[in-house]
Amino acid sequence: MTLVLxxxxxxxxLDMPAAIEAMEALCREEAAGQTLSADRIHLRxxxxxxxxxxxxxxxAGVMGYKAFHTNGHGVxxxxxxxxxxxxxxxxxxxxxxxxxxxxxxxxxVALKYLSPAEATRVGVIGxxxxxxxEMAALMAxxxxxxxxxxxxxxxxRREAFAREMSETYGLQMSAVERPQxxxxxxxILLVATGxxxxxxxxxxxxxxxxxxxxxxxxxxxxxxxxxxxxxxRADRIALDTLRLLHESGDAxxxxxxxxxxxxxxxxxHQVVAGQAVGxxxxxxxxxxxxxxxxxxxxxxxxxxxxxxxxQGLGCEMADFLTARLPTR
Amino acid sequence: MTLVLxxxxxxxxLDMPAAIEAMEALCREEAAGQTLSADRIHLRxxxxxxxxxxxxxxxAGVMGYKAFHTNGHGVxxxxxxxxxxxxxxxxxxxxxxxxxxxxxxxxxVALKYLSPAEATRVGVIGxxxxxxxEMAALMAxxxxxxxxxxxxxxxxRREAFAREMSETYGLQMSAVERPQxxxxxxxILLVATGxxxxxxxxxxxxxxxxxxxxxxxxxxxxxxxxxxxxxxRADRIALDTLRLLHESGDAxxxxxxxxxxxxxxxxxHQVVAGQAVGxxxxxxxxxxxxxxxxxxxxxxxxxxxxxxxxQGLGCEMADFLTARLPTR
Numbered sequence: 342m343t344l345v346l347x348x349x350x351x352x353x354x355l356d357m358p359a360a361i362e363a364m365e366a367l368c369r370e371e372a373a374g375q376t377l378s379a380d381r382i383h384l385r386x387x388x389x390x391x392x393x394x395x396x397x398x399x400x401a402g403v404m405g406y407k408a409f410h411t412n413g414h415g416v417x418x419x420x421x422x423x424x425x426x427x428x429x430x431x432x433x434x435x436x437x438x439x440x441x442x443x444x445x446x447x448x449x450v451a452l453k454y455l456s457p458a459e460a461t462r463v464g465v466i467g468x469x470x471x472x473x474x475e476m477a478a479l480m481a482x483x484x485x486x487x488x489x490x491x492x493x494x495x496x497x498r499r500e501a502f503a504r505e506m507s508e509t510y511g512l513q514m515s516a517v518e519r520p521q522x523x524x525x526x527x528x529i530l531l532v533a534t535g536x537x538x539x540x541x542x543x544x545x546x547x548x549x550x551x552x553x554x555x556x557x558x559x560x561x562x563x564x565x566x567x568x569x570x571x572x573x574r575a576d577r578i579a580l581d582t583l584r585l586l587h588e589s590g591d592a593x594x595x596x597x598x599x600x601x602x603x604x605x606x607x608x609x610h611q612v613v614a615g616q617a618v619g620x621x622x623x624x625x626x627x628x629x630x631x632x633x634x635x636x637x638x639x640x641x642x643x644x645x646x647x648x649x650x651x652q653g654l655g656c657e658m659a660d661f662l663t664a665r666l667p668t669r
Numbered sequence: 670m671t672l673v674l675x676x677x678x679x680x681x682x683l684d685m686p687a688a689i690e691a692m693e694a695l696c697r698e699e700a701a702g703q704t705l706s707a708d709r710i711h712l713r714x715x716x717x718x719x720x721x722x723x724x725x726x727x728x729a730g731v732m733g734y735k736a737f738h739t740n741g742h743g744v745x746x747x748x749x750x751x752x753x754x755x756x757x758x759x760x761x762x763x764x765x766x767x768x769x770x771x772x773x774x775x776x777x778v779a780l781k782y783l784s785p786a787e788a789t790r791v792g793v794i795g796x797x798x799x800x801x802x803e804m805a806a807l808m809a810x811x812x813x814x815x816x817x818x819x820x821x822x823x824x825x826r827r828e829a830f831a832r833e834m835s836e837t838y839g840l841q842m843s844a845v846e847r848p849q850x851x852x853x854x855x856x857i858l859l860v861a862t863g864x865x866x867x868x869x870x871x872x873x874x875x876x877x878x879x880x881x882x883x884x885x886x887x888x889x890x891x892x893x894x895x896x897x898x899x900x901x902r903a904d905r906i907a908l909d910t911l912r913l914l915h916e917s918g919d920a921x922x923x924x925x926x927x928x929x930x931x932x933x934x935x936x937x938h939q940v941v942a943g944q945a946v947g948x949x950x951x952x953x954x955x956x957x958x959x960x961x962x963x964x965x966x967x968x969x970x971x972x973x974x975x976x977x978x979x980q981g982l983g984c985e986m987a988d989f990l991t992a993r994l995p996t997r
Contacts, residue, residue: 347989379712384705384723386732389756393721393734395712404714406721406736414755415992427742428717437993658986661675664743665765 342657344646346434350655354648355438357481360446360641361453365613367398367640368450372614375400376636380584383561388413390561394635398643399425407436407638420642430662432646432655436638443641444633445474447581447609448531448555451629453482454612455579455619456529456553461487464527466520466542468493468502471533471557479531480510488513492523521547532556534566541591545570553620553627559591560632567591567630569598575628577619579609585632592630672974674762674983682976683766685805688774688969689781693941695726695968696778700942703728704964708912711889716741718889722963726971727753735764735966748970758990760974760983764966769802771969772961775909775937776859776883777806779957782940783907783947784857784881789815792855794848794870796821796830799861799885807859808838816841820851849875860884862894869919873898881948881955887919888960895919895958897926903956905947907937913960920958 346354355363370376377397384391389411397404402425409418418436423429463479463486465472472491479486489512493499499516506514517523524530524547532554534542543556545568554575558566572578572595586592586601595601609629611617620627649655674682683691698704705725712719717739725732730753737746746764751757791807791814793800800819807814817840821827827844834842845851852858852875860882862870871884873896882903886894900906900923914920914929923929937957939945948955977983 345986345989348991377712377714379710382707382710382721382723382734384707384725386705386725386753387727391723391725391732391734393710393723393736395710395719395721397712397714397719399715404719404738404740406710406719408734408736408749410732410751410756411992412732412753412756414757417751417756417758417990417992419749419990421736421747423738423745425714425740428738428740428745429742430745433989435989435991437991658673661673661761661763662745662747663676663763663765664739664745 343430343660344432344649344655345658346432346649346655348435348438350649351434351438351645354645354652354654355442355641357442357446357477359644360442361449361481363640363644364443364446364450364637367636368610368613370398370400371610371636372616378634378636381635386412394638396635396639397425398636398639401643402426403639403643405639405642406635409436420638422639422642422646428664430660432642434642434645439638439641439645441470441474443637444471444557444631445478447631447637448475448557448629449478449482450613451555451579451609452479452529455627455629456483457623459485460528461485462527463489464523464530465489465491466523467533467558468498469535472502472531475531475533475555476506479529486512490515490517490523490526492517492520527552530554532558532566534558541565541568543567543571545574548574548626550624550626555629557631559589561588562590562593565590565594569595569600571628573600574626576605576625577621578606578628578630579612579619580606581609581631582634583608585630588632589630670985671758671988672760672977672983673986674760674977676763676765678977678982679762679766679973682973682980682982683770683969685770685774685809687972688770689777689809691968691972692771692774692778692965695964696938696941698726698728699938699964700944706962706964709963714740722966724963724967725753726964726967729971730754731967731971733967733970734963737764748966750967750970750974756992758988760970762970762973767966767969767973769798771965772799772885772959773802773806775959775965776803776885776957777810778941779883779907779937780807780857781810783955783957784811785951787813788856789813790855791817792851792858793817793819794851795861795886796826797863800830800859803859803861803883804834807857814840818843818845818851820845820848855880858882860886860894862886869893869896871895871899873902876902876954878952878954883957885959887917889916890918890921893918893922897923897928899956901928902954904933904953905949906934906956906958907940907947908934909937909959910962911936913958916960917958
C-alpha cells in the first residue's frame with residue numbers, strides 16, 4: 342500500500358526541529374558518499390515551468406523525486422517516495438510544505454555552521470512564505486536573536502511581517518524603508534525574495550565584515566537575488582549543491598562578472614562533516630546560497646513518511662504500480 | 670478528482686490502432702512546433718536506474734512525465750498527467766503497457782512511412798514483449814505480410830514466438846538458428862532485443878538493398894543492439910527524437926566509429942508531416958531507431974485518459990495537490 346498525504350497531514354508529520362535533524366543527517370550521508378543525484382529537469386512553459394528533482398539516499402534506503410509545475414495558475418508540488426532496495430512505492434505527498442520546510446531546515450543547518458554563534462540581530466530582505474520559513478529556521482538554531490529589521494518593497498507587507506515575527510518569537514522586529522537599513526546593524530542577513538524582472542534585492546556594496554548571509558531566492562537561470570559583488574566580498578561561500586553554479590541566475594551572473602572564485606566555494610555538507618572550514622574568523626563575511634535539491638526533498642519526505650506511519654496519518658492507496666521485467 | 674488507472678484498465682483503454690492514431694497525431698503536433706520537451710533524467714542505481722521523461726503537448730492541452738525505476742526487483746512505470754492550461758492533475762496510471770504500446774505504435778508509424786508498402790516477408794530478431802508489440806504494430810500497418818522468420822538465442826523462445834505469431838496473425842512464421850537467416854529473405858526487419866553485455870544483435874554486413882529496419886532496443890548509453898556498419902549502410906535514418914544521438918549506445922558507437930552521417934538523419938515527425946523524404950526509392954535501405962520520448966508517453970496517456978473517462982474505467986482520487994503561490 343502507498344501512503345497518500347495531503348498538505349495538512351504533511352504539516353502535522355514534520356516540524357522544523359525534526360526537519361533540521363533530517364537535513365543534518367542528509368549532510369552526513371552526502372559527505373559519506375551515500376547519496377546519488379542527477380541534474381534536474383527544468384522545462385519552461387509559456388507561463389511557468391515543469392521541474393523534476395530526483396534523489397537517492399542509499400543508506401536511509403529511500404529514493405524518488407519531486408515534481409512541481411505551474412503554467413500561471415499556482416504551483417503544484419508532489420513528492421513520490423520509493424523503497425531503495427525493492428523499488429516499491431512508499432508514499433505520494435503534497436510537497437508544498439516539504440519544499441518550504443526543507444529549504445528552511447537546510448538554511449538552518451547553514452546558520453548553525455556558518456553564522457556567528459552569539460548573534461542577537463537579524464536583517465531580513467523579503468516578506469513572503471520563504472522569509473517566514475527562514476525566520477523559523479533561524480530561531481531554531483540561534484535562539485539568542487533579540488531584534489531585527491525587515492525590508493520588502495511594499496510597506497504593508499513588511500509591516501505585517503515585522504508584527505508577526507515580533508509576536509511569534511518575542512522579538513523587536515521593525516520594518517525599514519530601504520534594504521541597507523535592514524543590513525547595517527545585522528550580524529545575520531536572510532534574503533528570500535521572489536525576484537521578478539532583472540533587479541537584485543541585495544548589493545555587495547551594502548555588506549560589512551563579519552556578516553553571515555543566507556540567500557535562497559535565485560533557483561533558476563532567469564531568477565536573480567544578489568549581485569556579483571556579494572560573491573566577491575564573501576570570504577567563504579557554502580552551497581547546498583555545486584549544481585547551483587549552473588542552475589542559479591545569481592551564480593551565472595557572478596561567473597560572467599568574474600567574481601566567482603571557486604577556491605572559496607564548498608558544499609554545505611563538507612562543512613557539516615568537518616571536511617571543510619566554514620567561518621574561519623569573526624571578521625569573515627560568509628554566504629550560504631541554495632537552489633534546493635531532490636535529495637533534500639527525499640530526505641524530508643522520508644522523515645515525513647516515517648512519522649505519518651507512526652501517527653497513523655494519511656490514507657492508503659492500493660498499489661497500482663506492478664513490477665515488470667525491464668523493457669524501457 | 671484525479672483518475673487512477675492500473676495496468677489492466679490502461680490495456681482496456683488503448684488498443685494498437687488507437688495508439689497509432691495518437692502517435693501520428695503527435696508527429697503532426699511535433700512538426701507544427703506545438704510540443705515542448707527536455708532531456709530526461711537517467712540516474713544510475715547500483716542494480717538499475719531511475720529515469721524520468723517529461724513532455725508537453727500544447728495543442729492537445731496536456732503535460733506531464735513518465736517516471737520509471739528499478740533496482741533489480743522489476744521495473745515500475747508511472748505516468749502523471751496534468752492539464753496544460755491549469756496545471757490540474759488529470760490522471761496517474763501504471764505505464765508498463767503505455768510504454769510498450771507507445772513504442773510499438775511509433776514503430777508502426779515508422780513502418781507506415783518508411784517500409785515497402787507491398788512487403789510480404791518479415792524478419793524478427795528478438796522474442797520478448799517488445800518483439801511481440803513490434804509484430805502487432807507491423808500487422809496493423811502492413812496487413813499484406815504473409816511469412817516471417819525469427820531469431821533469438823534460445824531455441825525454445827524463438828520456437829514459441831514463431832508458433833504464437835503464426836497463430837495470432839495467420840502467418841507462416843518459422844524460427845531460425847542464425848540471425849542472418851531471419852534477414853536474408855526479408856523486406857522488413859524488426860530488431861527488439863534486451864541487449865546485455867557488449868554484443869550486438871544485428872551487423873550491417875548482413876543487410877541487403879531495399880530492406881527497412883526497425884531497431885528499438887538500445888535506449889541508454891550502456892545498451893547496444895546494432896553495429897556502426899548498419900548506420901553506414903542505411904540510406905535514410907529516421908529517429909523518434911534527435912536526443913537519441915546522445916542517449917542510445919548504438920548512436921554513440923556509430924558516432925565514435927565515424928559512420929554516423931547527420932545528412933541522412935531526420936526525425937520521424939518530419940517524414941510524417943512531409944517535411945523530409947522517407948524512403949526515396951525501392952532499393953534504399955532505411956532505418957528507424959527509437960529511444961522513446963516523454964512526448965510519446967504523454968500523447969498515449971492523454972488518449973488513455975480520454976477513453977477511460979468515456980468508458981468509466983479507473984477509480985477517482987481526491988485531489989491532494991494544492992495550487993500554491995510560486996516558491997521553488
